[in-house]
Amino acid sequence: MTAKYAIGVDYGTQSGRVLLVNVQTGEELAVCVNPYKSGVIDNVLPSGTVLGHDWALQHPDDYLEVLYQMIPKVMQSVQVKPEDVIGIGIDFTSCTMMPLNEDMEPLCLDLKWRDNPHSWVKLWKHHAAQSEADEITELAEKRGEAFLSRYGGKISSEWMLPKILQILRESPDVFEATDVFFEACDWLTYKLTGNISRSSSTSGYKSFWHKEDGYPDKDFFSELDPRLENILDTKMGGPIVPVGNRAGELTEAMAKRIGLLPGTSVAVGIIDAHASVPAVGAVREGQLVMAMGTSTCHMLLSHKETKVEGVCGVVEDGMIPGTFGYEAGQAAVGDIFAWFVEHGIPEYVKFQADQENVGIHEWLEKNASAYKPGQTGLLALDWWNGNRSVLVDADLSGLILGYTLATKPEEIYRALLEATAFGTRKIIDSFLESGLEVKEIFACGGLPQRNRLLMQIYADVTNREIKVAESSQDPALGAAMFGAVAAGKDKGGYDNIIEAAEKMARVKEEFFVPIQEHVDKYNKLYKHYLKLHDYFGYGENDVMVELKNLKNSM
Numbered sequence: 362m363t364a365k366y367a368i369g370v371d372y373g374t375q376s377g378r379v380l381l382v383n384v385q386t387g388e389e390l391a392v393c394v395n396p397y398k399s400g401v402i403d404n405v406l407p408s409g410t411v412l413g414h415d416w417a418l419q420h421p422d423d424y425l426e427v428l429y430q431m432i433p434k435v436m437q438s439v440q441v442k443p444e445d446v447i448g449i450g451i452d453f454t455s456c457t458m459m460p461l462n463e464d465m466e467p468l469c470l471d472l473k474w475r476d477n478p479h480s481w482v483k484l485w486k487h488h489a490a491q492s493e494a495d496e497i498t499e500l501a502e503k504r505g506e507a508f509l510s511r512y513g514g515k516i517s518s519e520w521m522l523p524k525i526l527q528i529l530r531e532s533p534d535v536f537e538a539t540d541v542f543f544e545a546c547d548w549l550t551y552k553l554t555g556n557i558s559r560s561s562s563t564s565g566y567k568s569f570w571h572k573e574d575g576y577p578d579k580d581f582f583s584e585l586d587p588r589l590e591n592i593l594d595t596k597m598g599g600p601i602v603p604v605g606n607r608a609g610e611l612t613e614a615m616a617k618r619i620g621l622l623p624g625t626s627v628a629v630g631i632i633d634a635h636a637s638v639p640a641v642g643a644v645r646e647g648q649l650v651m652a653m654g655t656s657t658c659h660m661l662l663s664h665k666e667t668k669v670e671g672v673c674g675v676v677e678d679g680m681i682p683g684t685f686g687y688e689a690g691q692a693a694v695g696d697i698f699a700w701f702v703e704h705g706i707p708e709y710v711k712f713q714a715d716q717e718n719v720g721i722h723e724w725l726e727k728n729a730s731a732y733k734p735g736q737t738g739l740l741a742l743d744w745w746n747g748n749r750s751v752l753v754d755a756d757l758s759g760l761i762l763g764y765t766l767a768t769k770p771e772e773i774y775r776a777l778l779e780a781t782a783f784g785t786r787k788i789i790d791s792f793l794e795s796g797l798e799v800k801e802i803f804a805c806g807g808l809p810q811r812n813r814l815l816m817q818i819y820a821d822v823t824n825r826e827i828k829v830a831e832s833s834q835d836p837a838l839g840a841a842m843f844g845a846v847a848a849g850k851d852k853g854g855y856d857n858i859i860e861a862a863e864k865m866a867r868v869k870e871e872f873f874v875p876i877q878e879h880v881d882k883y884n885k886l887y888k889h890y891l892k893l894h895d896y897f898g899y900g901e902n903d904v905m906v907e908l909k910n911l912k913n914s915m
């Protein structure tokens with residue numbers, strides 16, 4: 362049989378990328394990255410409307426551009442015939458949601474609505490629905506809703522219902538005008554296939570849907586707000602299709618536009634971080650995958666369903682069929698380092714990095730590597746974008762302790778790297794305390810490829826070996842694998858994602874091994890991290906929330 366190919370389209374926070382992969386070998390033939398023209402809209406709308414605190418929106422046209430521009434570009438860069446591309450898979454940040462009209466078009470593209478911020482795509486890191494999230498948690502607790510325990514006991518402002526509730530409360534007219542609220546992932550799948558469906562992955566992790574129990578009762582929604590009584594049949598309606606299935610086939614019009622053949626199989630969409638799980642070959646119980654980029658998502662596979670504090674969700678078959686997929690996460694990781702590089706470094710660092718012809722991150726990494734664990738005298742809490750797991754509180758904020766007049770930028774950078782590693786250890790501890798096994802850790806995403814010091818710190822802080830994905834486009838590779846599964850064996854693909862992972866997944870031969878001397882030091886520092894974590898995180902000291910309230914009242 363001639364070689365067959367699949368396309369993975371990975372929609373990240375800042376950019377979308379398209380990867381063309383050989384289905385038999387997993388070889389990556391070409392990749393094209395398209396930074397979103399409008400990026401993350403967190404200050405003002407294109408029309409000039411000023412946004413409130415913690416808003417994060419996106420422009421839906423930026424997503425379509427990735428398909429229209431990047432798929433033809435990838436195809437032109439290699440000698441692959443469209444008929445040999447058997448499947449397409451999409452992964453997307455989540456919950457990135459949008460209000461659509463009855464023609465399945467985003468409301469924000471309509472002149473009538475475009476000045477209203479609520480008509481736009483709300484990005485996963487839109488955190489302005491915290492009070493709605495708290496309200497949902499309170500109601501679920503009061504009613505003893507069983508679903509709450511699957512989400513670590515607390516509802517995140519990042520998910521679908523808090524975002525819908527915020528729209529309803531702040532802009533009932535947008536709510537009324539909305540035909541359906543859709544995850545961007547599912548909207549793009551619709552754009553490719555013309556079929557309206559929802560992914561079991563986004564529905565399970567972000568919209569409270571459960572394979573056996575379905576959604577929470579209608580009563581729950583109506584008690585939250587009577588206007589939500591029928592939302593499951595109306596604005597949240599549509600068939601839910603399990604991941605690993607085919608969502609449909611490429612339409613004639615879309616095929617023409619992107620230079621592929623109509624009828625090409627399109628997979629049910631998945632959450633971006635989850636696509637990395639099969640892409641590193643993790644398909645078994647006890648395998649933990651950290652997708653480390655702007656944020657970090659921790660995905661753990663297990664055969665049992667249990668309660669885990671602060672977990673973002675557990676969904677049966679949510680990542681790999683036959684297992685329960687647990688997701689936890691840190692809402693900022695790379696974003697914290699980016700903040701420091703952008704706002705925290707003095708001119709002399711820029712000058713020296715220039716002289717040495719290296720980037721600021723590289724300069725800081727090199728200089729921070731000269732320190733031993735504990736030598737900076739600093740300890741930080743990694744809550745620059747709130748705390749996703751295990752505290753689930755977007756109102757928490759960052760902290761650095763131990764500054765002196767001698768503190769240097771590279772020491773602060775190191776403390777920030779360490780803080781994110783402590784945050785990850787806390788998440789692993791939470792899994793272990795719930796009786797789940799963590800046998801093997803994989804790291805993927807942009808960070809492990811770029812920062813060796815960071816990865817060594819993670820190995821030392823967790824006292825575990827860390828394997829790193831070979832592909833720098835891991836989610837896109839995973840999405841392409843789902844594309845190959847959507848096509849099926851008859852067309853040269855695979856019957857299921859486990860078979861696809863056996864043939865297409867890859868990790869680097871070299872991995873990060875803990876250094877005992879560092880492990881001992883970090884064990885001590887971690888105890889102090891936990892003290893700060895519990896003191897500020899569990900409400901004993903609520904100064905972070907008070908400061909935020911004060912700021913928001915200005």
Ligand SMILES: Nc1ncnc2c1ncn2[C@@H]1O[C@H](COP(=O)(O)OP(=O)(O)O)[C@@H](O)[C@H]1O
Nearest residue numbers: 373374654655695696698699722806807811812
């Ligand atoms: N050398 C580096 N060390 C640490 N962080 C870095 C480095 N280079 C870039 N970053 C951070 O990595 C993040 C981007 O990660 P990446 O995985 O490429 O993107 P995304 O999460 O959008 O998919 C940014 O927040 C950026 O600041």
Ligand SMILES: O=C(CO)[C@@H](O)[C@@H](O)COP(=O)(O)O
Nearest residue numbers: 373374454455634654655656
């Ligand atoms: O929340 C999730 C997954 O549940 C992610 O989509 C979100 O953290 C964004 O991930 P990136 O950091 O852009 O890769």
